[in-house]
Amino acid sequence: AQTVTQSQPEMSVQEAETVTLSCTYDTSESNYYLFWYKQPPSRQMILVIRQEAYKQQNATENRFSVNFQKAAKSFSLKISDSQLGDTAMYFCAFDRAQKLVFGQGTRLTINP
C-alpha cells in the first residue's frame, strides 16, 4: 500500500522568505502522480502543483516548485518569496488510481 509521510507538523517563516516542505512516499509502482494541496482556513482544498513520476523535470508554478527525487521517493515543495496568503495547511498526496492518499499535513504560517 502506498503511504505518504510529512515529517514537519508545523513551520513558520517571515514574509518574503523561502520555505521548503518535505514529503516522502512509499510505492512499488513506477508510474504515478504526486501532488501538493493547500488547505487555507476556509478548508477549501486547492491544488498547488502536480508532478508526473515519469517526467524528470521538476514541476514549477510561479513561486511554487518541487524537488522530485524518484529514487529517494522524495517530493518536497519550495515556496519562494512567501506571502501572508500562503498561510495554510499543506498536504502532499499520491495518486492511487485517481484516489488520493494524503500525508499528515504541514501547518505553514507566514509571519509579517
Added chain:
Amino acid sequence: GAVVSQHPSRVICKSGTSVKIECRSLDFQATTMFWYRQFPKQSLMLMATSNEGSKATYEQGVEKDKFLINHASLTLSTLTVTSAHPEDSSFYICSALQGATNEKLFFGSGTQLSVL
C-alpha cells in the same frame, strides 16, 4: 477551474438522525466522485469512490450501511450518514473527476457535521 458545490456547509443534528450531504459538479459532468473525511487537525481519508449508475466502492473499514452513497446523475453524488452518532462528527469533503485524468480533479468546499 471547474466548480464543485457541496451542500450544506455546516449541519448540526441529534444523535440517531440521518443527514444527507450533496456534491454537485456545476459546469461539467463527473462520472466519478470521491468522498473523504477529515478529523480535526488530521489528514483527509478516502471513504469511498462513487461512480455514476453503479454502486459505490468503499475503502476498508468504512461501513457501507452507515455511509450511503448515491451517484444518480453525472452531476450529483450524495452521502447520507445514517443513524448518526457523535463519533461521526467530522469534516466531509467530496471531489469530482472531470474526464479520466487526475489533473481535472476538483474539490467541494466541505461539510462540517456535528452530531449532538
